[in-house]
Amino acid sequence: MSYLTRRLLTFPLVMLGVSILVFVTIRMVPGDAITAMLGTEAGLLTPAQRDALAGYFGIDQPILVQYWRWLAGVFQGDLGISVTYGRPVLGVILERFPLTLQLALMSMCVALLVGLPAGVFAATRNEKMSDLGVRIFAMIGQSTPNFVVGLLIIYALSAGFGILPVMGEFTPFFEDPLRNLGQMILPAITLGFAFAASVTRISRSAMLDVLSDDYVRTARSKGASKRSVIWRHALPNALIPVVTLSGVEFGYLLGGAVLVEQIYALPGLGRLVLDAILQRDYALVQGCVLFIAFNFMVVNLLVDLAYAALDPRIRLGEGG
Amino acid sequence: MTTPLLSVSDLCVGFGRDPSKNEIVKGVSFDLAAGETLAIVGESGSGKSVTALSINRLVDFGGGRIIGGSIDFKRRDGSILDLAQAGEPVLEKIRGSEIGMIFQEPMTSLNPVLTIGTQIEESFRLHRGLTGRQATAAARDALDRVRIPDAARRLKYCPNQLSGGMLQRVMIATALACNPRLLIADEPTTALDVTVQAQIMALLGELKHETGMAMIFITHDIGLVAGIADKIMVMQAGEAVEQGQLDQVLDRPQHSYTRHLLSAVPHFESGRAARADFRREKAKPPALTVDGLTVRFKVSGGLLGRSPGSVHAVENVGFDLMPGETLAIVGESGSGKSTTARAILGLVRPTRGRFSAHGLTERAGSVADATDPATQMVFQNPYASLNPRLRIDSILAEPVIAAGGRITTETREKMKALLKRVGLPEDSLERYPHQFSGGQRQRLCIARALMLNPSVVVLDEAVSALDVSVQAKVLELLVDLQKEYGLAYLFVSHDMAVVERIAHRIAVLYAGQIVEIGDAASVLSNPQHSYTKRLISAVPSIDRRNQHFELDTRQVPSLVRPPGFEPPEPQWRDFGPDHRARAEA
Numbered sequence: 001m002s003y004l005t006r007r008l009l010t011f012p013l014v015m016l017g018v019s020i021l022v023f024v025t026i027r028m029v030p031g032d033a034i035t036a037m038l039g040t041e042a043g044l045l046t047p048a049q050r051d052a053l054a055g056y057f058g059i060d061q062p063i064l065v066q067y068w069r070w071l072a073g074v075f076q077g078d079l080g081i082s083v084t085y086g087r088p089v090l091g092v093i094l095e096r097f098p099l100t101l102q103l104a105l106m107s108m109c110v111a112l113l114v115g116l117p118a119g120v121f122a123a124t125r126n127e128k129m130s131d132l133g134v135r136i137f138a139m140i141g142q143s144t145p146n147f148v149v150g151l152l153i154i155y156a157l158s159a160g161f162g163i164l165p166v167m168g169e170f171t172p173f174f175e176d177p178l179r180n181l182g183q184m185i186l187p188a189i190t191l192g193f194a195f196a197a198s199v200t201r202i203s204r205s206a207m208l209d210v211l212s213d214d215y216v217r218t219a220r221s222k223g224a225s226k227r228s229v230i231w232r233h234a235l236p237n238a239l240i241p242v243v244t245l246s247g248v249e250f251g252y253l254l255g256g257a258v259l260v261e262q263i264y265a266l267p268g269l270g271r272l273v274l275d276a277i278l279q280r281d282y283a284l285v286q287g288c289v290l291f292i293a294f295n296f297m298v299v300n301l302l303v304d305l306a307y308a309a310l311d312p313r314i315r316l317g318e319g320g
Numbered sequence: 321m322t323t324p325l326l327s328v329s330d331l332c333v334g335f336g337r338d339p340s341k342n343e344i345v346k347g348v349s350f351d352l353a354a355g356e357t358l359a360i361v362g363e364s365g366s367g368k369s370v371t372a373l374s375i376n377r378l379v380d381f382g383g384g385r386i387i388g389g390s391i392d393f394k395r396r397d398g399s400i401l402d403l404a405q406a407g408e409p410v411l412e413k414i415r416g417s418e419i420g421m422i423f424q425e426p427m428t429s430l431n432p433v434l435t436i437g438t439q440i441e442e443s444f445r446l447h448r449g450l451t452g453r454q455a456t457a458a459a460r461d462a463l464d465r466v467r468i469p470d471a472a473r474r475l476k477y478c479p480n481q482l483s484g485g486m487l488q489r490v491m492i493a494t495a496l497a498c499n500p501r502l503l504i505a506d507e508p509t510t511a512l513d514v515t516v517q518a519q520i521m522a523l524l525g526e527l528k529h530e531t532g533m534a535m536i537f538i539t540h541d542i543g544l545v546a547g548i549a550d551k552i553m554v555m556q557a558g559e560a561v562e563q564g565q566l567d568q569v570l571d572r573p574q575h576s577y578t579r580h581l582l583s584a585v586p587h588f589e590s591g592r593a594a595r596a597d598f599r600r601e602k603a604k605p606p607a608l609t610v611d612g613l614t615v616r617f618k619v620s621g622g623l624l625g626r627s628p629g630s631v632h633a634v635e636n637v638g639f640d641l642m643p644g645e646t647l648a649i650v651g652e653s654g655s656g657k658s659t660t661a662r663a664i665l666g667l668v669r670p671t672r673g674r675f676s677a678h679g680l681t682e683r684a685g686s687v688a689d690a691t692d693p694a695t696q697m698v699f700q701n702p703y704a705s706l707n708p709r710l711r712i713d714s715i716l717a718e719p720v721i722a723a724g725g726r727i728t729t730e731t732r733e734k735m736k737a738l739l740k741r742v743g744l745p746e747d748s749l750e751r752y753p754h755q756f757s758g759g760q761r762q763r764l765c766i767a768r769a770l771m772l773n774p775s776v777v778v779l780d781e782a783v784s785a786l787d788v789s790v791q792a793k794v795l796e797l798l799v800d801l802q803k804e805y806g807l808a809y810l811f812v813s814h815d816m817a818v819v820e821r822i823a824h825r826i827a828v829l830y831a832g833q834i835v836e837i838g839d840a841a842s843v844l845s846n847p848q849h850s851y852t853k854r855l856i857s858a859v860p861s862i863d864r865r866n867q868h869f870e871l872d873t874r875q876v877p878s879l880v881r882p883p884g885f886e887p888p889e890p891q892w893r894d895f896g897p898d899h900r901a902r903a904e905a
Contacts, residue, residue: 213428214423214425214428214429215428215429215430215431215432217378217381217382217423217429218421218423218429218430218431218491218494219431219442220378220381220415221376221378221415221416221420221421221423221495222415222416222442222443222446222494222495223411223412223413223414223415223416223417223443223446223447224412224416224442224446225412226408233431233434236433236434237431237432237433310433311432311433312432312433312435312478312480313432313478313480
């Protein structure tokens with residue numbers, strides 16, 4: 001457990017590092033919030049008006065003071081006011097987050113439901129035609145950009161079957177689950193496709209390694225059936241790399257998926273960040289990045305917990 | 321005559337895409353009656369393991385195929401089944417219930433993510449249909465049967481919490497769970513310490529007696545089987561070159577290969593075979609003096625927690641080594657023998673202690689220097705200790721460069737001379753390590769160690785990974801080189817028979833401390849410390865037939881000591897001009 005405690009203690013340190021980094025970098029980008037907000041009209045402002053606006057948003061202060069004020073706010077749950085939306089940043093983020101979380105979860109389900117069995121199947125048919133088929137499919141899945149997959153899916157469904165993806169205003173899951181799922185299933189498949197391909201490849205190679213391990217031979221010598229050897233003895237040992245990969249991918253997905261959100265017109269975190277950067281909405285960018293980093297760390301922590309659950313050597317310490 | 325339990329005739333096994341072109345087992349035949357033990361002996365690559373794995377058809381999963389012959393097995397109901405032709409569903413019913421198997425590496429042969437309880441219970445679930453509490457109770461009984469103390473608690477352990485010897489017992493418990501009529505043991509003690517090996521052999525002997533099962537025992541150590549086998553089959557290059565009753569094969573070997581094997585294997589002769597070609601002269605300065613060497617590793621504490629203490633890996637070890645002399649450091653894994661060797665070379669930082677090599681470079685423990693040309697090392701695994709991407713000339717140049725030298729024509733001449741001296745062709749310089757066999761690679765390692773004209777060579781289990789006949793030749797080479805160059809050897813080994821062949825003096829290490837040290841013949845023939853006695857009585861020997869080993873379940877004491885702990889000053893007792901042992905409480 002001391003390992004976990006140590007991990008928890010690094011948490012705030014990493015967050016602090018991330019916040020400094022994003023605070024500095026966004027201010028290094030040319031352009032400023034007032035110009036971005038008012039466009040050409042910014043030129044009409046008198047220097048006094050401009051200063052007043054800058055004072056209102058607090059961007060006239062030295063960067064250290066800005067950072068300190070902002071940090072003090074963060075500790076009180078106040079991530080600042082978004083220039084673009086004129087509302088508290090946290091509220092804006094939390095409004096977008098459920099969709100991103102749902103999309104990430106659904107993509108991961110698709111990836112694991114397809115990728116894991118495919119990988120295990122391919123490993124047990126090593127070097128046979130069916131293995132080759134799975135591997136080629138996985139290669140295509142990994143090397144095709146997901147917007148291409150998304151467009152192809154939309155095209156195939158509409159041109160081939162006359163089914164159109166459910167468009168229109170996004171409906172949260174708890175308002176109308178069916179309509180929501182109708183809107184989310186295609187984006188989830190699109191995102192899950194490449195994810196599934198990675199899971200397939202990594203679970204195949206991990207299974208191949210494990211299947212030649214001594215304890216698998218022992219299990220066979222006890223008379224365990226093929227199914228039991230694969231699912232009970234080999235798979236739990238092969239899951240660690242799969243969990244690692246899934247954690248990293250899931251963490252990325254929680255940061256939003258800009259292209260897929262764009263294609264399916266979904267108001268997710270990815271587009272929010274992109275817009276915030278284009279608008280020089282400092283507070284919003286900072287808030288989003290901090291939020292995404294926080295999520296990533298939570299996912300990493302969950303991955304570590306999963307390792308411990310899977311492998312007693314990690315749980316109890318090597319040779320413990 | 322009743323039909324035998326197992327009758328293998330003309331078995332041929334091949335590997336790869338075209339098995340008939342790549343035959344590993346070429347027409348092996350043997351019979352085995354119920355309750356009988358057959359030892360299959362041979363060197364690596366002789367096909368002995370493949371033969372064994374063909375019987376329960378695990379060979380299929382390793383890419384092998386039976387291409388000829390039959391394996392008639394008498395099942396529990398009396399029917400005869402040809403295992404060579406049997407289908408997978410039938411085989412699954414036979415494996416574990418009628419034929420059990422144990423393997424060489426207990427550390428890797430158990431599933432690391434399942435508790436040992438689950439793994440033993442599996443046999444009962446598969447073949448007896450037991451579930452829940454019944455299966456647990458059966459598993460507990462199985463652990464009791466292999467004499468594991470505190471079985472109920474141990475069931476919840478995972479494999480990494482048990483020692484190698486304990487794990488091998490768990491393996492045996494699993495294999496014997498359903499009282500198989502045949503047990504196949506594939507080098508079951510090779511990875512274990514000699515005292516643990518004796519335990520496992522004792523256990524197998526007792527269980528065989530209790531259950532009346534037949535056993536096939538595969539080993540490279542012909543001395544080991546003398547204690548347990550009824551019959552012996554000697555294999556070479558896929559063929560059974562000789563088989564017969566134990567005494568007949570051991571005492572009157574017919575085939576030249578059997579004779580070769582019997583003469584090549586170093587037999588332990590309780591000190592009678594110790595070297596007597598060296599006399600210590602008090603006047604000469606020693607090549608290496610080690611005084612009060614202590615190595616401790618701090619155990620890390622939890623978060624904010626204080627360290628619970630240190631592992632006292634090596635405690636107050638001291639000896640001196642004369643030019644031309646071999647000191648063997650013996651002991652089992654964890655006794656600190658390798659750590660001692662590494663500390664002398666500066667690969668591990670000693671906590672305290674002084675070394676002086678060849679009386680010139682005096683250095684205290686804290687400034688150990690790994691590049692001292694006076695001491696060189698040869699490691700255990702010749703496959704892992706040569707960089708596969710470097711040519712031999714680069715490998716031999718490495719120590720010279722590390723010592724700050726340059727490669728000149730003279731260096732190349734020296735390389736050629738050394739290669740010739742260790743028995744390798746001159747064109748080896750342009751080749752890569754993978755083009756050499758294990759024995760040849762170890763010769764390369766020896767040549768590399770000699771590049772800087774060292775006065776002391778540390779040999780850490782230098783022949784353990786080699787086949788017995790190769791082992792004998794490398795030992796011969798080492799002895800010759802020693803005489804020629806007046807080298808001092810520090811020979812770290814767990815193998816008493818090998819030690820007897822090369823050592824002039826022996827230091828026995830137990831739990832990080834020297835418990836006995838002295839003249840090899842004297843220590844081996846007249847051991848004084850209780851641990852030395854145990855160690856020597858555990859050594860298998862061709863003369864000890866059908867021996868009854870005593871079962872001993874003592875655990876090795878923990879080496880973790882609280883912070884600040886200092887062991888009491890040792891009390892020594894002398895047992896001869898050059899032989900002393902630590903007094904025991």
